[in-house]
Amino acid sequence: MKIVASPLLSSLGGVTACFTTRHGGVSRPPYTSANLAFHVGDAAADVLANHDLLARTLGYERSRLVYMRQIHSDRIVRVDETVNFDTPSECDALITDRPETALMVMSADCTPILLYDPLSRAIGAVHAGRAGAFLGILPKTIRAMEAAFATAPENLRISFGPSIGGCCYEINTQIAAEAEALGYRNALRFEEKRVFLDVNTILLTQLNEMGISEERVDVVRACTACRSDTYFSYRADAQKTGRIAGVIMLR
Numbered sequence: 001m002k003i004v005a006s007p008l009l010s011s012l013g014g015v016t017a018c019f020t021t022r023h024g025g026v027s028r029p030p031y032t033s034a035n036l037a038f039h040v041g042d043a044a045a046d047v048l049a050n051h052d053l054l055a056r057t058l059g060y061e062r063s064r065l066v067y068m069r070q071i072h073s074d075r076i077v078r079v080d081e082t083v084n085f086d087t088p089s090e091c092d093a094l095i096t097d098r099p100e101t102a103l104m105v106m107s108a109d110c111t112p113i114l115l116y117d118p119l120s121r122a123i124g125a126v127h128a129g130r131a132g133a134f135l136g137i138l139p140k141t142i143r144a145m146e147a148a149f150a151t152a153p154e155n156l157r158i159s160f161g162p163s164i165g166g167c168c169y170e171i172n173t174q175i176a177a178e179a180e181a182l183g184y185r186n187a188l189r190f191e192e193k194r195v196f197l198d199v200n201t202i203l204l205t206q207l208n209e210m211g212i213s214e215e216r217v218d219v220v221r222a223c224t225a226c227r228s229d230t231y232f233s234y235r236a237d238a239q240k241t242g243r244i245a246g247v248i249m250l251r
């Protein structure tokens with residue numbers, strides 16, 4: 001399976017952190033070919049085969065991978081021994097300090113985020129689209145890691161995977177007003193009568209407010225809608241499409 005490693009997180013050692021692309025799997029159109037989501041209409045056997053391919057590529061047991069039934073919420077689940085591949089939780093963030101347990105976040109335009117603190121040896125995986133960003137899922141996950149594992153936010157290294165950019169994510173005036181009311185005017189771009197939102201700008205602003213500077217964050221600067229040849233895009237692929245994933249695991 002074709003993957004993109006997070007250079008920042010990988011450079012620290014003790015962790016595997018990467019994002020998948022749409023290439024290197026077995027799914028057929030419109031899920032060609034490395035779709036990892038069961039809920040999008042793809043053949044379950046193909047999705048399972050893709051999970052096996054990814055597990056082999058990264059070197060973990062598929063049963064030790066935990067993914068989420070993502071609901072655009074601010075719900076965070078701490079992964080312990082009771083959670084496994086067959087028991088996904090409804091949530092939008094996973095945290096753990098368990099080694100050899102892979103956390104997965106799936107996306108097709110939303111931002112998949114991986115977090116690692118090498119000192120407290122804790123990791124997180126977050127799904128943040130516009131709704132999640134407005135709800136503060138990323139800062140809430142960092143606070144949850146602080147409470148659960150004594151993770152100091154300033155020690156975290158964070159990786160944003162490919163997501164839809166402000167170039168392509170057009171929103172309506174109601175959502176634009178909501179963004180303004182929340183203090184995120186800097187994430188809006190006005191073009192004649194149209195408005196575009198850059199969700200990563202909101203996320204980086206939230207990190208900055210927690211004292212986490214941009215050099216602690218690496219961003220895959222690829223817009224999923226512009227680059228739907230490489231990634232799945234819910235918008236560019238007219239909604240019927242697969243999901244890429246971010247995966248993080250303590251070694």
Ligand SMILES: [Zn+2]
Nearest residue numbers: 167168223226
């Ligand atoms: Zn774009």
